Amino acid sequence: MGQAEQKTSRKPRADSLRNREKLLRAARDVFSAGGPEASLEAVARTAGVGIGTLYRHFPTREALFRDVYAHEVDELEALAGATSSAADPVEALRLWLHAAVGMVATKKGMLAALAPAVDSTDPFFAETTSRTRGAVERLMARAVASGAIRDDVSAEDVIRALIGMCYTRDQPGWQPTVLRLLDVFVDGLRTGPKG
C-alpha cells in the first residue's frame, strides 16, 4: 500500500493548453493596469474563460502572479540580448532601462508590495532577481569595455536607481518623468567631460 498505481496518462488536452496561454496573456494585461491586487475575475473575463478555469490552472493568486513575473523576466533577458547587439552600447543600456520601465508598469506595485512580503530566501524570487541582474551586468560590461561609461557603478546600483525612480509610479503621468530621469542618470554614467 501507499504505492500509487501509474497509468499511462493521456496527453494534455489542447483546449487546456490554449486557455492557460489566454489566461497568462490576460493576466499580463490586467496586472499591468491594476497591479498585483487586480481582480482575478477581470483576468478571467479578459481571457474569455470562466473563473473556474482560472482557478484550475492557477490555484492561488500567487501562482498566477509568479508565472506572469517569470514571463516578464524572460522578456527582460531577451531584450538585453537584443539591444546588446545594437550599435552604441550606452544606447543599448538606455533602451533597456526604458523597456524596464514599461515592465514596472506591468508589475505595478510588485516590487514594493510583494518582494519584501515574500521571504527573500524564496528560491523563485532569488532566481529571477539574479537573472535580471545578470542581464544588466552583460549590458554594462560592454559599455564599460568600450570606455563609454564609468566602471564604479554596479548592475545592482543601476537596478536600485531604476526601482527608486519608479517609486512614483502611483502618480499620474509618472512614466515620462521617470524616462527623463533615467536619461539623465545614463548621462551621468558616461565618461568624459560635459558640454
Place this chain on the structure above:
Amino acid sequence: MGQAEQKTSRKPRADSLRNREKLLRAARDVFSAGGPEASLEAVARTAGVGIGTLYRHFPTREALFRDVYAHEVDELEALAGATSSAADPVEALRLWLHAAVGMVATKKGMLAALAPAVDSTDPFFAETTSRTRGAVERLMARAVASGAIRDDVSAEDVIRALIGMCYTRDQPGWQPTVLRLLDVFVDGLRTGPKG
C-alpha cells in the same frame, strides 16, 4: 444670494460624540491587527455601531485612517515627553524606539503602503512627519548633550533605521527581532570603547 442663512445651531448630540470616540478606538484596534486595508465593517462591528454611522463620521477610509494616525503621532510625542524626563537619556531613547515599534504594529503596512502613495507634499503628512522628527530630535539632543551617544547621527537617520528594521513586519514574530536589532543599534550609538 450665496449668503447661507445661519441659524443658531444646536449643540452636537451626545451620542454622536460618543460614537465617534468608539469608532476611533475600534479603528485603532482593527487597523492594528489588519493594517490600513482592514475591513471598515469590522471597525463598525468592533465599535458596536452600524456601518452607516461609520461612514457618516468618516466619509472615506482615508479620513478615518488620518484621525487614527494623528492620534498615534500624538502618543509618540507624549511618550517622548514622558521618557525624556527619565533618568538615563539613552535608555529614554531606547524605550521610545521600542514604543515606536508598537506603533508600527498599529500602523501595519502604513509607511510602505501609504506614505509613498500619498502626495508627499500633502500638508497633513508633512506636519505629522515633522512632529515625529521633532520628538526624536529632542530625545537625542539630551543624550548627545550628556555625551552618551555620538552626535553625527540625525533624527531622520534614526527614524529611517527604525522604518527599515520594521520592513520585516509581515513575517510572524517580527516584533521581538526588531526590538533586539534596535537595542544593538542603540548600543552602536553609544560613545566610548566596548567591553
Place this chain on the structure above:
DNA sequence: TTGATAAACGGAGGCACCCTCCGTATAACA
C-alpha cells in the same frame, strides 16, 4: 414636563470580488 424637530442611527440593498463545487461538454484514445 412635554412636544416638535433637527440630527443621528442602523442596516438593507446593490454591486464587486473571492473561491468552491459540480453538472455539462469535449478532446483523446481505442
Place this chain on the structure above:
DNA sequence: TGTTATACGGAGGGTGCCTCCGTTTATCAA
C-alpha cells in the same frame, strides 16, 4: 465512433464597499 478521463463554466455562499432612507432620539422651546 463510442467511452471516458479531463476540462469547462458559472452558480452560489461568503465578505466587503458604500449609499440611501425609514426609524429613533437628543436637544430645545414652550
